[in-house]
Amino acid sequence: MAAAALCVLDGAMTGRRRRVIHCGTGTIGEHGLRSVIGHPDLELVGLLAHTPDKLGRDAGELVGLPPVGVQATDDLAGLLALDVDALGYFAPTMGREDEAVQQISAFLERGVNVSTLVLSGLVDPSSVNPSVVTTVERAAERGQASFFTTGIEPGFITTQFPITMLSICSNIESVLTTEYFNYGNYPDRRFIFDVMGFGKPADYVGAMFVPGGPVSYDTLWGAAVLWLTRQLGAEPERLQLQRDVWVTNEDFEMAAGVVPAGTVGAIRFQIQAIVDGAPLVVAEHVNFGHESAAPQWDRPQLGDNGVYRVIVRGKPDFDVQMVFDGRHAGALGGRLACANHVVNAIPAVCAARPGILSVVDLAPYTGRVATRGR
Incomplete structure (x- = not known):
């Protein structure tokens, strides 16, 4: 039994x-690149970039690490020709979902496994554009x-985190996952004002x-939300949105x-998944x-910035907070x-x-002690 378990957990043990x-080397991708470079079970062999100022530069130097001998390139065909395990x-x-689907599918067709935080709708394929599902499925089958x-958000809070906690629960009546975040230092004007609706009249409906x-x-x-409900x-009968805003009485x-x-x-x-006429997940x-906005709103014990919370009503009830x-x-x-x-x-x-x-299709995984970079 022990030997079989070691096989399932893959090459890390061999x-x-x-x-x-x-x-990708943006605000999240740069951390991902550092993580790959510092992961003892992974070897970086290629870096696909899309901006001219990064092309030809060493991957390590791009993220403040010593050189690793891998240069950023936009040569997709060249990268597809490499002998690799994963992207x-x-x-x-x-604004470029079609291109992303095409790039990801090209790697899948070559037998390259893909781990990503984009195309998040594929957490529950039944909830997204069928053409996207078909394209990705066929590419994965061919390769x-x-x-x-x-x-997103940061990925595990509505999937792996609650699934793990729910393993100790029965007779589940409701699951609430919450992200508390102070966007005061978030610099993206379009996202803050137009997409979310900060600084707008209370009846403004942002793109979100x-x-x-x-x-x-x-x-x-x-x-x-749909995936967790089905787990x-x-x-789920439908998704339902509830939205509330707080209006400031002074400029800030x-x-x-x-x-x-x-x-x-x-x-x-x-975002509520309705089951039997009431929110379940x-x-x-x-x-x-x-930091002092909306003082009447509930705040968790751990604060209001970067706090993640799962509240379950079942046997037993519990409230788990992480910061x-x-x-x-x-x-x-x-x-x-x-x-x-x-x-x-x-x-x-x-x-x-x-x-x-x-996540339920994967063997358990965790971080590793870094041996190369950070």
Whole structure:
């Protein structure tokens, strides 16, 4: 039995390092690249980049590490010709989803397994565009390769975290996962004001709350909510959105710009999976413009910035809270968690069956003690 378990846990126990191509060096991808370089079970053999200023530069130097002998390239055909085990895909997909699907599918067809945080709808394939599912499934079948997306926020909070906690529970009545985040230092003006609706009148509906769009609540989080509902043995009737805002009575400044008095200074919303006419699984986001915004709203014991919480009503009831703290408090911890979840899954993805996978299809995986870089 012990020997069989070692086989399932893949090459980490046999000394074989998985050869990895990395794609994406943005705010999360850069942490993913560091994680690959520092992972003792992985070997970086290629770096796919899309911006001219990164081409030809050493992967290590791009993320503040010593050179590793791998240069960034936009030569997709050249990378596809390499002998590799896996692709870690971190490139953003907003406005280029078709290109991302094509790139990922090209690697799958070559037998390269993919671990990613994009195409998060594929957490629950029944909830997304069937053409995307068909393209990825066929590519995986042709290449006998595996595809795994962690999703976002930072991936595990609506999938792996609650599934693990729910293993100690029976007679489950409801599951609520919540992210509390202070966006005061978040610099993306378009996302903060136009997509979310900070600094807008209370009746403004940002792109995040218009269903079916590339950055809408159902696109970003709906699949994970539906997936978790089905893991509990229930069939969701529909997704339902609830949204609430807090209006500031004075001007205040965020990194993205000034929020005028009389406009939205905090936003909270829930994506609810309805079963038997009531919410069963709920993903909630409570977003503050500054630390004292919306003082009447519930805050967890651990604070209101970068806190993740799972509340379960069942046998037993429980309330689990987690915060990114110390050297990696707040947004940095979230970015590291997003990146590490994708990278640490790579050996398990390589060992899994072909096709589109969720976390329950993978052998358990964890981080490793770094031996090369950080």
